[in-house]
Amino acid sequence: MKNIFFILCVIFSSSLFGQIVIDRVISKVDLSPQYELYDGSLVSLMGYTKLIGGAIDLPAPTLYYNEGDSVNLKLWNLSQNAPHTIHLHGLDVDQQNDGVPSLSWQVHHNETKTYEFIAPHPGTYIYHCHVVTPIHLQGGMYGMLIVLPADSSKTTWTGGYTYDKDYSWMTSELDTNWHSDTLFNHEHDTTAAIMTMEIPIYEPQYFLVNGKSEQQLNDTTISISSKTNEVIYLRLANIGYHGNKFSFPSSLNAKIISSDGRPLPMVEISDSLLITPGERYGVLLEGNSALIDSIQIDYFNLNSGVVLNSQNINITIQNAIGIEELSINKFKLYPNPVKDNLTIIFNDRETIVDATIFSAEGKIIKSIKGLQDKANHKINLQDVPRGTYFIQFKNQSGSKIESHKIIKH
């Protein structure tokens, strides 16, 4: 009887105060270019993986913990050359576990060290290397760390908002000139308090959301697909060196509810949101009617204010009972924004037979028939004025449709 009572106490206390979680990431450097960008270019990466043989992904795997968990996060450094660390950005851990080499320890080649912390407030955080930070972070050593409520429920935090679906978007940029063997194999003086290093000029060519851009953003883990009156929880984190301006369609009723792992004292209702490097935000979206649109992210230079690039992520809100969607994995659409020719590549061309381009006012701009005849199509948009348009694909019977927003520059 006494033993049963003891076991019940243990179970009760662990559910109340969190679990002991043992986790591991491996730091690696892939000098041979293998990470594919939207235009087919390959770049080498520094990064974290979960598996020894796993390719480095961008961003690194998202780490999930529950509020109150006692986390033992091991870092096994399999990369050659410079040591690495994990800075637990925003978790307010103690100095020893903060991952700053001059104020704590660093993990050398083939060493394993463990970061210990209690997962704090539910929210969105970042983990990244803090050794020669500009180089290692741009190299790819970053990922999201999400703390869920203790009961893992679909609530923003204990007693917070409930949601139906959640998406996590981590924005960054990539300058291929920083992904060179010379930089990745930089000299490292392990006796120096802080390693001093010369940094190249930063002129990124790629503007990323979860390591992807342009047509890659049609990935189902990034583009939003939902139903009317479903609540979408969007976790946003900027780990780039530029600012981001998010523009939400007004019909999504965006509510900014949290930042940097804390609820906002006053909810902000706004269709736009600025996020500077290192910041995180929680946004609730809810469409009351069917919608095909996109969320635009402008990447702007923090010094000049100049917008360098814009990326658009599709959002489709369907009526609870509606037309069946085509699988968005069946084709690629790029570049978007487009200047001259819009390219469509079909993976399953028999499904889609025609496409129509509409203006924002619903006027038909171009109709393309017989798409099933070949896998690649180029649509000339040179004569189309700058602006926002929609391209709608249909199958043979017209029973399946799918629309995407396109920007003409």
Next chain:
Amino acid sequence: MKVVFKNFLCIALFLLSINQVHASSVNSSLYIIGDSLQTVNAGKMPYFTFNKTNSFSQKNAIIELNVGDSLNLWIHNTDSIDHIFDIKGVVGINRIVPSGDSVNIIHQFNTAGLYIYYDSLNFPVYSYLGLAGSIVVKDNNHSSFFWNTKEHQSSWNESLATGGSVLWNDYQPDFFTINGLSHPDIITDPQINIVGNVGDTILVYIANTGRGMRSIHFHGYHAEIKYSSKYPSHIGRSKDTFPIHSMETVVLQIVPDKPGEYPVHEHNLIAVTGNSFYPNGMFSITNIQP
């Protein structure tokens, strides 16, 4: 009814007297002086500052007041051209300060916060060249630290100081400073490096007088926004990373819950460099004792 009114009057007079105890007239001087900013790599670039004495410092003067204080300020122009003195967000200050002459400004500050004074001549040229500092208006006696962040494209300082022009859209700064200093020199400024004890209430006053937008990240602690010149609705937010627009200010409050040494730095990591070298930019360390 009479008693109630009497009590109300007493309380009102008492509150008024408390306010008046702290409010006073504060005399201060600012000297406009042109010289050079010594950079972290021992280079130099043309630079102007507002100084408390007729002696050049590459750190603009910080004027500290209490709420309700009346500032009696003399501005002396030692430069060879006229300048214009103004305080952002305060109406009716804008005054030409002729070359070799002085002007007097008297203004009462009734709202706690952080204000930027600056030279609005050919804005943003002379403000960019260094002429922008801060006025702290306090309503408490907490331990306080004062940051004036600014960045520079050294070749532009040379050009603008000799009457040249620049394309602001092409701005690519190569030096990033707090109070005129970059890391590791930042460590020598006691107004930058946050020190205190666990449980202290610490205020960090940050003015961004540069052209760029800052994103300041605190390790170890979240801080509460107590004042924001651009976004008053953000007051009360608890965050670890703080955007600060050009020519705007924030006041942050930290109550450390643990001892330790933690970096505070720009998270646009290009701003943690100086002349392209990491970490010779905006990088400081907080030191909290038990």
